[in-house]
Amino acid sequence: MNNTLQDLERIFHPRAISIIGSSNREGSFGRLFLEGIIRMGYPAIYPVHPREKELLGLKAYPGLREIPVEIDLAISLVPRTEALKVVQDCAVKGVKGLILFTSGFKEKDVEGGSLEQEIVRAAREGGVRLIGPNANGIYCPAAKICTFPGALKVGGLPTESGSVAVISQSGSFADYTCQVLAGKNIRFSQAAGYGNESDLGAADFLEYCGADKKTRVITGYLEGIKDGRRFYELAKKISRQKPIIIWKGGLTESGAKAALAHTGALAGSRQVWEAMFKQSGIISVHSVEEVTDYVTAFSWLPLPKGKRTAILSGMAGTNVGTADNCLITGLELAQYTEKTNKKLMAILPAIGTTAANPTDIGAGVLVNPALYGQAAKILLEDENVDMLITITGPDNPAAVRGLAEAAKTANKPMVISLFDITGLVEPQIKYLQEKHIPVYTDPKRAANALAKMAEYADFKGKE
């Protein structure tokens, strides 16, 4: 393990932390962070406040140097003009990592750019690793620590560990993506929002998550990358072991201008990025919704052997449109074996059904929902079928249960699409996500997710 990986290990699993700029004041960030981190259950918090002796029941200290224990991680909420002093104090105290939540540096103006340079120099000289400035820091469930303000505001993120890592230049992406995924029963190894990337950045976090045994899927949001070549080489290597799903912001001219104002990043040309993603096997996405759709699929499903997809529903029209969407996204429709056709015909009513792919098991499933699970099992056994998309209404819970059973015994990717009927769909989604079965509120999104899996499997197969 190189030095940076060791530093990150210490930062993600700190023995004690300090919050500089902690506050008792209602509606302040100082209070929001302190309250939130206490609530997550992190046990060793040492708040710093110039005057208060106690904050929310914790002993407060006038400065870092007065804290009687070693501090591995500090979080600074002070204004930009005071940030250099905080870095210097961290250096003296021997703090390993400093999260600079503070913004107003190179992304803001020339003065901010100079301030940032001074801070980086001081940190390097003092052996302090920086996350930020303009960053919201880290989340590590195993350490019961989270410094994402949005999540802290609503009760924090899960303290149970999982296998998804989130790396983001944008703090709000890290914050909200973790919240969205947590609500869909995804759990995390670690996450980081690193902002201006003045020291620790995309390549460092990627390398850490790549080396981390718990992490099986990596997702993230990038604007620019300080060390593009290193990131590319790492991604190429790591994506052979685990999928890397990235949203690259600033692909258009206006987006790039906004990125410069956001994190001071030079976003680069779209063509260059797209080529880089393709060559390094990175799965490219353009929204948090796509991240969610793909992370659940990659987390919970085995990789497909090919792109031959079966479609199953009792809704012929939706089947037709879904067949279109599969083909448009690069999937193929599976040609069932004769055996499968026979087995299907043996269980399907003769009228109002189609055995061939896309398989229409007829409107009769409204009154005979068991057909869904039976047909799904037959299709999953077919050697010509690599993946299965099933579609039903959330008004048919017995059908959903039958499909869930088929999915759990499958050794192939199977996903379920439910129509997004408010009031009916929520309990069915919850039921499936608790069983780690990817569920989509539209079959087009299901097709997109499976297409990404097939593309990635193809990439991995080409050693």
Add this chain to the structure above:
Amino acid sequence: MNNTLQDLERIFHPRAISIIGSSNREGSFGRLFLEGIIRMGYPAIYPVHPREKELLGLKAYPGLREIPVEIDLAISLVPRTEALKVVQDCAVKGVKGLILFTSGFKEKDVEGGSLEQEIVRAAREGGVRLIGPNANGIYCPAAKICTFPGALKVGGLPTESGSVAVISQSGSFADYTCQVLAGKNIRFSQAAGYGNESDLGAADFLEYCGADKKTRVITGYLEGIKDGRRFYELAKKISRQKPIIIWKGGLTESGAKAALAHTGALAGSRQVWEAMFKQSGIISVHSVEEVTDYVTAFSWLPLPKGKRTAILSGMAGTNVGTADNCLITGLELAQYTEKTNKKLMAILPAIGTTAANPTDIGAGVLVNPALYGQAAKILLEDENVDMLITITGPDNPAAVRGLAEAAKTANKPMVISLFDITGLVEPQIKYLQEKHIPVYTDPKRAANALAKMAEYADFKGKE
């Protein structure tokens, strides 16, 4: 009003209906339809059953001819071999419209094709208008009638009328799209699932909904069209008055094969359809989710004057990515006036914010949510802004309320995107949809919806 429009008026507002193939048997379609239509509140149901004297508390009749009142609409659930007899009975009884739920006709095999021809001939000779076969019929809230089995199974569709019409070759599309939209507070003028289009079809329903004053938005699903030229001419005329949002299934080779098996329709080439949609101003979609996203926007928002879009959030990374998505989908980023920039700078914190578009009001909105509504109002007043996309977390209900207030006083399209955090997002979505404010769980979908509005406004402007 021509004859077909008069026939459809009678079919959508029948004075009395009969269900042929009604049943007492639990788990049968005969019972599902009867129970469901009773529950919708339709007052004049005359079930037909060969033996039973009473079904679910209603007097049953051995045949259509024995019913003592005039029947405007009959729904037949009998097997295909008995369908001809039903058509003949309808002709004798003077029934205006017959919904043939029964399938197994031209979509199935040669024998079914011959049967369908016989039925059509008998219907034409007897003055009976057919919906189907292989169709699930109609929904008309004003008449308290719905014959969609999925919806009937879960308590029916709203009996309150609205302004959206649904026309679909696929019964399940009509059924589930109405259920999905109803759950998002959309109400309907009427809907129809017409299946094999042996008599009444796409062009007829389009003409009816075009002429219908209550209908302000038309959506639908098509595979093939019997009378393509007439449909095209009607669409070209009607889309000048109201948007027509269509999902065309069978665009790919596999999709077209599936369409043939579904409704016996010849789906035609993708290029021809796309050109036809473009020339006639039809808004083309490829999923129920897109239908939902666009129908809410077109139903609840004024049309934009142009495509200059403002983006507002406290999340700079999401802003960057949303700017990309706006540009990729054909929108432009608005250049604010100097006045707007000054007004924004007067209310925004100096650090961690960006006044220029995309406007980042900073992470401070987590503790100062009122900024959202204030900034939205400033942007909506800018003469250089045609439309506004706002993005916030559902963890900030005060921000959502502020945005909702700004939206309700706006005379420009404004939409809200909320991150899809299970448990937090649902009440906020409900709140906004009750106020008829389009809400999306991803800003990319918001951008797509506004892009469609701008395209349609452009089409309408070119008289």
